[in-house]
Amino acid sequence: MGRVRQMKKWVLILLALSVLGFGAYVYFYNGISNIERMKIQAYNHKTESYDQGKVLTDQYSIKIFTKSLNRARHEKNTIYEMANHEDYLVTVTYEDGGTDEFRVWESSGRYTHIIRAGEGDNFKISGDRNREKLIKLLK
Numbered sequence: 001m002g003r004v005r006q007m008k009k010w011v012l013i014l015l016a017l018s019v020l021g022f023g024a025y026v027y028f029y030n031g032i033s034n035i036e037r038m039k040i041q042a043y044n045h046k047t048e049s050y051d052q053g054k055v056l057t058d059q060y061s062i063k064i065f066t067k068s069l070n071r072a073r074h075e076k077n078t079i080y081e082m083a084n085h086e087d088y089l090v091t092v093t094y095e096d097g098g099t100d101e102f103r104v105w106e107s108s109g110r111y112t113h114i115i116r117a118g119e120g121d122n123f124k125i126s127g128d129r130n131r132e133k134l135i136k137l138l139k
Contacts, residue, residue: 032069034095035062040138041089050089061137065090068134069102069114072123080115080122088138106135 038061041053056062086103093099101117111124112131125131 032066035066035092036095037093038062038065039091039093041091042138043085043087043089045085048085053089056137064133064137065092068125068130069123071127071130072114072125073111075122075124077120078122079120080113082113082115086115090138104138106138 037055037057039053039055041050043050082105084105087106088104090102090104091099092102100119103115103117105113111126112134114123114125115121116123125134
């Protein structure tokens with residue numbers, strides 16, 4: 001009897017941990033997925049124009065961008081008026097053919113600030129490691 005009770009206890013603990021893990025994933029996941037390619041263009045503040053940019057289709061780069069957005073502090077339906085022009089324009093194309101534009105301010109206070117154009121979605125990325133990987137990808 002003691003052995004069955006102990007097994008039930010472990011099953012309940014594992015089930016609780018699974019539910020907590022899934023809950024944390026849902027809470028922190030911002031719904032960015034299925035990106036097929038990204039075009040990254042740097043903004044030249046002197047000439048007030050974007051460069052030709054680079055197109056990335058490799059899964060590693062896409063994963064860095066997606067992971068950064070999905071781990072960011074996300075605010076919906078919020079309009080920001082930024083004092084400076086963005087540093088990068090990232091145009092993503094999804095697997096279903098849809099597109100989104102993300103405007104990126106490399107350093108906005110203690111965050112890297114990203115606004116999804118036209119959606120009112122704002123992402124603030126803190127944490128040195130996540131920011132570092134994202135900025136390295138954008139440059």
